[in-house]
Each structure stands twice: as structure tokens, then as C-alpha cells.
Amino acid sequence: MHFVGAVIHTGASMSLRKLFSIRGMVLPRTCKQLGNRLYLHNNVSYTHRTHTCGELRETDIGKTVQLSGWLQYHRMGGLFLILRDWQGLVQCVVSQGKESLLSLAKDLNYETVVEVHGKVHARPEGQENKTLETGMIEVHVEDIKILNNSIKDLPFDIREFHDVKESLRMEYRYLDLRTKRLQRNMRLRSSMIMKMREFLCNKHGFVDVETPTLFRRTPGGAKEFIVPSRLPGKFYSLPQSPQQFKQLLMVGGIDRYFQVAKCYRDEGAKPERQPEFTQLDIEMSFVEMEGIEFLIEDLLHFSWPEDLEGRPETPFPRLTYEQAMRWYGTDKPDTRFDMKLMDVTKCLHDSGVQQFDRLSAESSIVAFRVPKGADHMSLKNVQTLKETALKIDHGKNKINIIDVRVGQNGEWKSSISKHIKPDSRERLAAATHLQSGDILFFAAGQGIKHNEILGRLRLECAHHLETQGIQVRNKDKFNFLWVQDFPLFLPKDDGDGLESAHHPFTAPRLEDLDLLKTHPEKVHGQHYDLVLNGNEVGGGSIRIHNADLQRYILQDILKEDPSELKHLLEALSMGCPPHGGIALGLDRLFACLCNCDTIRDVIAFPKSSDGKDLMSQAPSPVSKADLERYHIQIKTESEK
Amino acid sequence: MHFVGAVIHTGASMSLRKLFSIRGMVLPRTCKQLGNRLYLHNNVSYTHRTHTCGELRETDIGKTVQLSGWLQYHRMGGLFLILRDWQGLVQCVVSQGKESLLSLAKDLNYETVVEVHGKVHARPEGQENKTLETGMIEVHVEDIKILNNSIKDLPFDIREFHDVKESLRMEYRYLDLRTKRLQRNMRLRSSMIMKMREFLCNKHGFVDVETPTLFRRTPGGAKEFIVPSRLPGKFYSLPQSPQQFKQLLMVGGIDRYFQVAKCYRDEGAKPERQPEFTQLDIEMSFVEMEGIEFLIEDLLHFSWPEDLEGRPETPFPRLTYEQAMRWYGTDKPDTRFDMKLMDVTKCLHDSGVQQFDRLSAESSIVAFRVPKGADHMSLKNVQTLKETALKIDHGKNKINIIDVRVGQNGEWKSSISKHIKPDSRERLAAATHLQSGDILFFAAGQGIKHNEILGRLRLECAHHLETQGIQVRNKDKFNFLWVQDFPLFLPKDDGDGLESAHHPFTAPRLEDLDLLKTHPEKVHGQHYDLVLNGNEVGGGSIRIHNADLQRYILQDILKEDPSELKHLLEALSMGCPPHGGIALGLDRLFACLCNCDTIRDVIAFPKSSDGKDLMSQAPSPVSKADLERYHIQIKTESEK
16 A cells, blocks of 8 residues: 555544444543543643653653654764654653664654654763753664655755755645744734733624625725625625724724734735735724823733733823824834934024025924934935935935034034034034934935925934944833824825815814815814834824714715715614724834844745735636636736 | 713813823833733633623632623612623612712613622522522622613514514614624624634634635526626626635645635525625545534534533534435425335325326336324315415325325325225335324336425424424534535426536536446535535535546536636646535534524624515615726616
């Protein structure tokens, strides 16, 4: 019989026969009665293992064990077998006089799955391995069963996956998942989400409700995947969030809702974006902004992984949108390091520098200082960093970044050092606490574009210094903060009219209500973003619960057709409680917590940046019959 | 200012101003420091409530409370307000001398959302309401805030939703959700799933892993929705289950996986089917059939809702497929009542009844007895029930159901009573314990079709008797059982070749392995179904972990192109542990537990039986631009 793994695993066939022999309503023994064989602790219960490979310690010495795992490698002609499972490695030694096992073992391919029967012994004097958690013991092998052979040459080695290129790791994701790193990421993700559920469900009476993912197209939802239905010309849409459903649940009296929700967004090929992603979705009735913020602070504090540094202190700092832009040039500031932006307009009044003195009254001059920057950034470095930062403006606003390098004797190297008047120079140096060895960057302009550019430059500098081996940001530090007080509307790109800064359901600040009629652009929203180390990891708002207000904003301000949202407007008019909520982007959150450069490393089966599954080659062509069923056909280029 | 609800909810604006006034990195007070206002117990924490409406009891007498809820109704010109939230009703009485409140209250529409400030008092002697959990107390109202008005005429009354037709309840699902019944269903579902998670995650070390829903089309996956991508002619597919991913996770060393997984199935318009549904998806390595079965038994026992009768005893009974068909004529028997099928072939040997005596050697005669059936089923009833049962055969096998009515004096009324020989008649009566007042049904044929027909008739009879007020099945009884030992393959409908009875990844019984080459149709699979009260609520199997075996079954037996599953076959060859799993259909399970006739009553936002969302009118047409983006166009009938 040549189906190797299948038959060699005879342990199974034995007890299956037993089970099959049961007839009629005769009851088999329960797991408990089966005792050690089936009903063991936590990680091996219901299986044919007594322990995991990685958990054995000196306290287990003398125990007879049955282990199952992957052969990491073997030494000395199969005498030493290093077995691996998710909990770690264990050394197995083939016992004296087991020549048959030895000859079996020595020919095993790495990553073959084996079952080992044996006894735990202390390692011989001097052979302990302090670097290994199981390093004080070894298992003396009485028997080995090959559960399933592995082929000889795997696409890459499980032990050193680091230098494998990502596309190959994604094509053979199931091999990559065996690595210590991904095992940790997956398990940390699972257990932290579990703690979040305990906090919400068990401690605070939230109800976990699943909402549909086949829904109606939302007006202007250009980023929503469509799903053809069997009704000709009719499509479902995969929602970007359960926003409407969570609000309808509030109307429905599910006054505390949460869901770990799968969401969809089609952004074509965008790095660091996945077509499907997961958010912790929360909504509450009879709540205000601070209620939601405190809830999330306590949630994160409660669910923080035991084995992770930096459990956040609550409450988190708050910044207004305006402050964030003024001090960091971004609405998601990384506060793990300083180098804050400063308004130095006054210092440079009548400075002698033409480009400053010519500035209009609406303009401001913003600066930030890089301590010891001159020591670690060459002129060429500075040039490159400036260019990168200026990219975000696409040269639209003709903004110019000026740098001042301060030499060891305090002398300035800068394009403006010849022109700037001494008093301006002193005022600037004093205001920015300029030291020798520093670099000072500044830029001038109207509005906030020059803040954004310097904000970007600030991050580029931090990154550059870190590549130079200088610690700017502490990797074990997790700086959460709230950014709030955003404008409710923004001018459309085409300048014609306003659009929602976040979404049309966000409630205006109540003290701004009167401005809605007169100066909608001045209205602030009851919106809040949760920021972690420069990443937006969450966002939410208090919603509009009043039908008239919602209709007014849709119709009169956003110029949208309210009939598209008829069902929501009706709902608001039938007894909708005041409510608000938030959604945390779990992929991004865990990427930060696991210190990953990409969210792909905290997702079991991620797609490539162009939306492909490299393992199965999705998306793929479908049959004509499939298209017929959905009344669609493929449009060739020529037809366009 | 005319945005009613919005401004009247001034409590909010007050504390928002406070929050907005925070500047810089100044920290607000934490919830704890805010004391009672924000940080109360479980169900009202972080909100502006001190209690829920439904939780107040005599022990709360004397407390000052702040409640928020829906106005169920008012009596005596607004003097008595009955407030509702998910926990129940509470009577509020406008205090003496609050004429302004009285005039406000008397004009409030039902379902208006109000906030009530007041004090809990014992109800006056003789005015207690024992039928109401809060019936011993009432709240004396000091102040009322209208949080949001409701329109006067709602589509239906929250109090008596029963007689509302379902399509209307689904169009205004957010109103239906307010009903006691749906609140209970949603909350029972949430809390039981939470307990399942605790059992798997916290007690048995399972890892919750999210798998993609945008995947590659599976070969012949005619029931999979397709999702057009931006790559011309390329489509994702919404999987019917995470089957492939869960197996790949086993290969990846996530040796205990679970997920509450959203799955998709496009069956067009089929009653009792939803295009998206939820299953508890489980997979384990190094496990056998009984390991999975015991796990599930313990899981259900552990997570059974506290307030629900009938927590199941473990272990559950086992039936083989063959036994289930023989005794119940179905592979998902309802064992809450007897009326088992019996093989009465021997009794009717040389019976004198032509149609029996002419039967071939392969035929069998099967019968079941309906105790006191004659007393409760008219001749017409019997005729109708027989016709319904025979429908499942579509007259293909020309099967005929014979009934015998036993009169008070034991006399038979039947088409065969004239012909049947006395001894056959006695043998039959003895074998079936026939009593006067009973009805005996029987049918003859080859194979099992006549069993299936009688199995269906058995259920129809039970249902009919129940409509006659006779308790056949105990609604509080939950009969779980395992059906196993299914054939691995079934002949295709077109009779040409074999197809998988469940799916191509199911492992054959190891003792049947040799039959694979010689008599594949005789091979049994390591598959198991979990049945509850006649419903299939779960199914799973031990999987094939051997690449050669999997390839042989795909290629040589099922005649499928193995290259379609290249990634899976590769994975099996690179160190795949023996593994197996199961999926529980949660919608069906909760429908049974909540005693609902339809799964729609345990889903927050179900679709109609033809796949429509009656609330939002999904699916709906999409724009030309949307179609362009995905390189598709709608195919009109004429083009077909």
C-alpha cells in the first residue's frame, strides 16, 4: 500500500475501528473517562499528544511523553532529532539499541511530521543549552512514527526566513506561518482580540452582532467592490464598514454593539492597503465623545498582551486637529520624539531676508530644530530629505525649505546667513534654542501646506538619524493620543462646494450648529481619531441622530440625493437615540504592537500590494456559465 | 433653532465644551475619577444613565436615577409614562406640581426617546404589578428631556409585532429589533458565541485566525458569488467555507484553529437559505474523529445559555448513516419521538398481497406505526400527508404507501385487508405492536427511496398530530446526535462516475483504503454530521493529509484537474500533519435554541428568501463608471 502517511498513521485506524464498531444508541466513553489519552490540559486536549514539544522543562523529568511535531533537523546520523512545534524546540535522542529507529531517523527529510514516544531525561552534565527553553532536558526516544513525509527541497528554510523575499514567502505562506515570528504575531492577535471581547461582552454588556457584507451600494462609494446578483443588472456591494448597520442597531435598541468586522475597500494597487481588512467596530447609545474615548482607553489597557512592554497609561493625551497641524504638521503625530514645529514669524519680522520680508500678512514662517543634525546629516543627505518632503506638495505651492547648519563655534552655514539681520538671527536662535551642531529647517507660506511639508521632513530626519544608529524613537514605547476637533467639511478638490471631512453621519459640535446655515466651512465635527506612534489606528464620532439635521446636511450642504439614504433617514425619525461609536483598525494596530513594517505580517493570508493571492493565484478567470448566471460579460479594451 | 433632538440634548454640549476647552497635552479626568456619572456597572458604563429601565427593583427604592429609553405608552394624560429599554419596562410618574412636564409628556408620541431624572419609590399599596419585573416600584419624575422625537404613525406597533407580516418587519428591521423576542435572540446568540470562544481560546488553546473572503474560484464552485477585480477578466470568489485555508493553517503549524466565519453561498431564491451565513469553523492537528466529536460535545455543554432548558448530556448518541436511513429514513433524524421505521419484509413473505409477493429479492418492505393515528387523522388527512411525502420521489420509483387503520375492535381498514393472509397479518401486527386506534404505514421498494419517503411521512404525521394539539415532540428537548460512517463517494446524478458525498478532502476510513483501487463506491469516509432535533447543525471530517492520496482521489476517482488545487497538493507534500475539523452552522443552531421557525429570526439583518435586503433595496443597479472600473458590462436578454 503506497499512500505513505495515511497508513503509517495506524494509531488512527485502531481507535477508529473501535468507534465504528459502536452500534445503535450505545454510548462511547466520554473524553473525561478516556483520561490522559484524550483529555489533557489546554494545548493538547482531545489529541494524541501528552505535551507540546516546546513546553517540556526540568519538572517533567521522568515523565513518559508522546510528542508530535516537525523535524527541524537531525544530528549525528539521526541520533539527535530536533523536534519543533509552535511552542518551541525539543531535543530527542534515539535510545541505545534502537538501530531500526536510527536508520529510519537518519534519512528523514527536514519538516517531516513525526510522532515520538519516549521519556524525559535531564541532559548529561555540560550538555545543557541555556539558549533553549527546553535546554535542560532531552527526550529519550522509544518509538518514532512518521505521520507525513516532507519533500527534500523546500522553497525556503523555516529556520532563516528573514532573507527570503516576500513574494516567495507569500506564495508558500503555509511555510512562512511555521516561523517563530508569524506564530507569535498570529497568536498575539488572537489572544488580544479575545481580551477585547471579554472587556466589551463580559465586563460592559456589549452585544456582538454580525452585520451583512452583501449590501446596497452607498452613494459615491467608488471604493466598494461590487458583487453581481442573479437579478439582471442588480449588484450587491461589499461595504467599507458597517456604519449604517451599527446606527440602525442603535435605532433597534441594541444600545451597546460591537463586532470584529471584516471590511472591504478597493483601492486598486496601493501599498500597505489590503482589499479586505478587519476593524473592531463599536457603537453606543446615550453616549458622548469622552464616553467613547474613555471606553477605548480602558479597553486597550485591559487587553494589552501580558508579554508586551509598554501597556499604555490612561487617559491618553488629547490634541485638537489645529494643534496637531501646528506642532507636527500632520493629524497623526508621532510623539515619541520632539523636534516640534514652531511659528517663528515674529522672530523674522523685518529680517533682511527678502523672501520673508515680502511675505503677505496671511503667511507664517514655521521652523523645527534637529539636535546634532549637522553632525549626522551631510549636505547631500539634507538635500535628499528636503526633496522627499517637498514631494507631498507636487511643487504646487512653490514652497522652499531653508536649512541652517550651526557649526562648532556657532557659525551659520545657510543660504540666508549673509542677508539675515543679527537681531532676527538672535531672536530665531533664542526661540528655537539653537545649539552648535544642530540643523534648523524652516519654511514659509499661507495655510498649512508648509507645516505639512516640515512635518514630513521631521519624520524623514528621525528616520535618517536612526539609520545612522542614533535612537530617536523608542521601539518599546506606545504613544497613544486622541486628535479631535476636526472641521466637519472640507472644500472639494475641484473647489466647487463642500464634502464631509470624514462621513456625512458625523454630528457637528453643538455650539457650532448655528454656523451650519451661515458658515458651514467653520463648523467642527464631533469626530475623534486614535493615533499610535504616528499611525491612525482608530476613528469615530458622535453621529447625527436627528432626521432633519441629517437631511439638511445631505441635501443642502453636500448636495447629495437624500433618497439614496431613505432607509436611514426614516430610521432616525422613528425613535433614534443619541449615539456614537468608533472603529479600530486591527491590522494596523497589531502591526504596531508586533513591531512589523507591514500589516501583511499580522494577517494569516495577506494579498500582495496589487491585490493578488500569490498562493492560489486569485483573482482568476471564471467560466462563461458563471458570467451568464450573473448576466454580465467581460468588456474588452476595444469596446471601451 | 429647529433641529429638535439635537439641541434639546444639551447635556452633551455642556461637557463637550468642557472637552474642547482642553488645550495642549493637558489631561482630562479619567472615567474612574468621573465617578458615578460615567463609570457605572456593566450595562450603563461610560454613558449618561445610572440604570437601565428594566433592572430597577425594590432594592433600588430611594435611589435617584437617570434613565434613558423609549416611550412605550403613557396613561392619564401623561401622568404615567411607561419607559422601555432592552431589559424591560418601568413605570414613571410625573411628580406633583410639575405641570410643565405633564403638558410636555401628554403630547409625546410613542417610541419617542426620552431621558428621565427621578427617584425610585415603592408603588402605592394595591397598585403593584406582579406580571412586570419592575412592578413593585415606580420612578417619580423630577425632569424629562426629549432626546429624539418619534413620528406619530409607525409602520407597526412594537408591542404586538406578531401579526405583522414578515416583509414589513424586514423593511423596518430596526423597529422589529426593539421587540422582546429579537432582543433575546440577538443577545443569546452573542453571549453563547462568547462562551464558545472562551472554551476554545481560554480553556483549550485554540487560535482565532481570520481567513480571506476574497479568494480563488474553487473548481466547479457554481454556488460561489464572484467579485470582479480591476484586472480585466479576473474575478475573486466569495468562498462557501474556509476549508482550504483551515487546512493550510494546519500545514502552517497553527495546530488548533477556530474562527466564527462568514461564509457565502449563492443558491438563488431558496427558502431558509441566506446568501451569507455564519459558521463556527474549527480545525485541529494530530486528532481523530472522536477527538473532534468530544470537543464539540464539551463545547456545547460548556457554552449552553444559563437561562435555557435542556443543556445537553455528553457524550451524544452515535448513529451510522446506514442506521439513520434504516430507522428514520433520513441522515438527520429527529429522535425526540419514536415511530421508527421497521423492516417487515419477513412478516409479509407469501402474504397473499400480490404487490408484495411479486417483489424481487433485492426489495424490502418498511413500515412505521402512528400510535392513536386513526383517532386523529381522517382518511383525507392521511391522503394529503401521503401525497406530501411522495413528492420527494417525484413519482420516479412508482412507490406506493399503504396504510392500515386499526378500528376499536382491532378490525383493519386498508386496501390490503381483503387479500392479506391471517398469519402474515398476525406477524405484522406482532412485529409492529399494532394497537386499536393506530395507523400503520408501509412501503416497498429497492434501495432506500421508500425509507426516505416513509421518513418524510413520519415527520409529516408528527407535525399533523401537533396541529391537533397532541404533544409529539417536547419543544424544550434538544436531542443532539452524531451521524457518521457515510459513503465517501456517491454516483453522479447523470450516473456517469462518482462524486464526493461531502468534499474531496475527506479522508477514507483507513480500513477501506484498499477498496479505493477496487471498489471506490464501497469506501466509507471519516465524516461526521452533528444533528439536532432533525436539523443538520454541523459537519466535519478527518482530512486527507497525504499528497499522493489526495491527488489519486481528485484525478483517478473524481476525474478532476488536480492543477486547480496545485497549492493545496504542494502544501500536503511539505510537512502536513494529520488533521481534521468541523463547522457548526450557527444560524441554524440558534434558530433551534431560540425555537424559531426561520433562521431569519436569529440574524440581525436577514435577506428575504429571494436574496433581497428589503430595508435598503439591495441588490441595486450600479453606475456605468463602476462597471467600467471592473471591465464588465450587463448582458441583456437579447444578447443571450
